[in-house]
Amino acid sequence: MKREIIYAPLGTKRHNHELQLSKAHNCGTIPSRIQTVLLTLYLIGNIVFCLLLDFKQESLAMLAELRGRTGILAVANLLPLVVMAGRNNPLIGLLKISFDTFNLFHRWVGRLVVCESVIHVLAWFAAYKQSMGTAAASRSFVNDPFLCWGLTGSVCMAVMAIQSVSPLRHAFYETFLQVHQILAAVGLLAVYVHLDIPKLPALPLIRIALCLWLAERLLRFARIIYLNHSRQSGSTKLIVTALPGEASQLSFRLPRHVNIAPGSHVYVYLPKLALWQSHPFSVAWTSTASEPSFGVDIEPKTPGTAERQQSIHPRGFPASRTPTRLSLICAARTGMTRKLYDIARASPSGSVEMAGFVEGPYGGHESLASYGTVFLFAGGAGITHHLVQIRHLLASAHDQMVATRKIVLVWTVREAEAFNWVRDWMEEILKMPGRREVLKVYVYVTRPRKLEGFISAGQRMQLIPGRCCPGSVLDQELPHRIGATMVSVCGPGGFADEVRAAVRARIHLATLDMTEESFTW
Known part of the structure; x- marks a missing residue:
């Protein structure tokens, strides 16, 4: 189950390694196999609900039914869409699922909402055109606030979908973020007014979505004020x-x-x-x-x-x-x-x-305290995710408060001068009591130049010129593991995919779990 579904990429290897059209154009990442399964089931459920129509009835009635179903689904899907976009999403702590995963689902559910909104508008237009004519359908927006607000909400969502296309989003991310938030606020408000005018059945759903969106924003603002002012x-x-x-x-x-x-x-x-x-x-x-x-x-x-x-x-x-x-x-x-x-x-x-x-x-929801052996893989600035973890585990292991008895840190950098980023903190870690019995550190330098003075006296870390092969590290250290084993990785997408492939290939050798820290966008 872990090897073929939970930890598996959609294809053979690539998951968080971003697809590049060129150096300036990024197409984002590919969902994992379990993520694809969940998204597919969610999509199928929406399609089935939309198409459960009485095809024997006349076309106007069928279009009206399709319009109603897609409209209700679009509004209902706004609830998970808003929740999954929030940094204060309560499901993150309850389910121990990362914000990055919820953000991926947010993007795909958002695309689904846009598709249902477009179908909702087209179904209304087709029915109105069939009964009243094209000219009347166009004029109907002039003095009808109900239709104008509905069209405004749909246009906002359509524009959000266009600007969210991965190459555009990555090329102009800071602009995208500001415009995206403004369009989201206007779109939610427009849908609310659209439903409130005739008091449609979906009105309670949009009220809940608006309350969730507003509550999350207010909570973020309150946290900023509380944390940064006294x-x-x-x-x-x-x-x-x-x-x-x-x-x-x-x-x-x-x-x-x-x-x-x-x-x-x-x-x-x-x-x-x-x-x-x-x-x-x-x-x-x-x-x-x-x-x-x-x-x-x-x-x-x-x-x-x-x-x-x-x-x-x-x-x-x-x-x-x-x-x-x-x-x-x-x-x-x-x-x-x-x-x-x-x-x-x-x-x-x-x-x-x-x-x-x-x-x-x-x-910080992933506790490593129950694992006897912990592998920490880091690429570049990804080392920052592991340092406090190491300090906490070493101190707790010294006090016999955790199960951890073996920690292997593997850090790969392009040049040795990157060690200066964390030199003082690593010195403190290497001086902690019990460190020699618990912690091993491997530093891989892919472009070795000036290596003298890289490590302070004592030879407390192994410096290895060249690229890191995660599989070789696991083959070397797994036979000496103690208890259940956790592999944690934080770094570039390509490196994380290498670690994932190495873990999947050896998952039958031990009680082996894996966690990945990433900020894909």
Whole structure:
């Protein structure tokens, strides 16, 4: 079941490796096999409901029935569409399904809603044209608010479908996001007025959809205000530091204490660069007081980390109320991430303080505490998803509070200078009690150049020039596993697909589970 359905890609291997028309045109990812099965069943259910018509009746009556069925289905599907688009979706925590998966279903259900809306309009137009003529059908919109609002809602959804086409969405993502949210608000309101005028049976459904959409937005706004402002400590402070290897470190000092579970991510708002936009980042490091208590003192010991945290952390707070500090790593690519890196690099000190806010934390539902052996695969900046997990598992294993007895971290980077992104944090991890008995670290450098000084004295990590072969790592370490095994991966889509293929090929060798952290869009 795991090998052929749950963990299987739709085809042979490709799942999160994005389809590229060219370097500038991205066609998105392919659903997995289980996702395709669920989406297909959902689609079949909608088609069957639409086509359960009495084909023996006259055409006008049949068109009216088709119009009613597609209209009700389009409105009913708005409920899961709105829920799955929300970051505060309660089903994420209840079902332990990632936001990324719900976002994929959101896109496909949205396409279904658009198709049903178009059929709804065409069925009405065909019936009206047949009974009153083409000219009368066109004039009917002039003085009829009911039809005008319905057409407005359908047009908004159709435009959303066009701008959501993957190459357009990826090429102009920041513009897409703003326009998409405006059209969604206008479309929902238009459908509500369309149903409210004649008090149609689907009116309660659109009311629920509007309430869910508004509640999610208000909750996000409330979380941002609560997390980033305090009467006692003021507002969130952010320091952006340019790092070697074209990356930025974002160090946040929040004005209040917040618990952040290992494996969490946050959304970052940078008003100077994008007023309304937010971008997701894995939490690379936190102050230890922000984690669930596990009884081991692992406060920062390396000068670099201590100095950076000292600069944004006020003293004098009780341990339970210490304002949370968290750090993120942002690889400079295009758009906001590139602008952020350029601003920090242009500063004489290589760092700059700017206004910034965080929303979250989200995620962190996948607990690794019950697994005796944990493999953590990371590609590039994907290492940030694993660092707090490692710290938490090592400290808890030392206190014998988790089942974990073996951790294997496999990190693949293009150039060795990427290690500077996490050097101080890795030094702290490597100095933790019991680390030598539990943790192994393999670092693969695909473009090895200057490797001297890459690792501090002690040879506590293995540096391997060349590409990582996940299957070889599993073949080497699985025979020495302890208990049930979890494989977690965070990195580029192609690398994640390699890990997935390696796990599927060896899933019969052990009690083997897999989880993947991704932010596909």
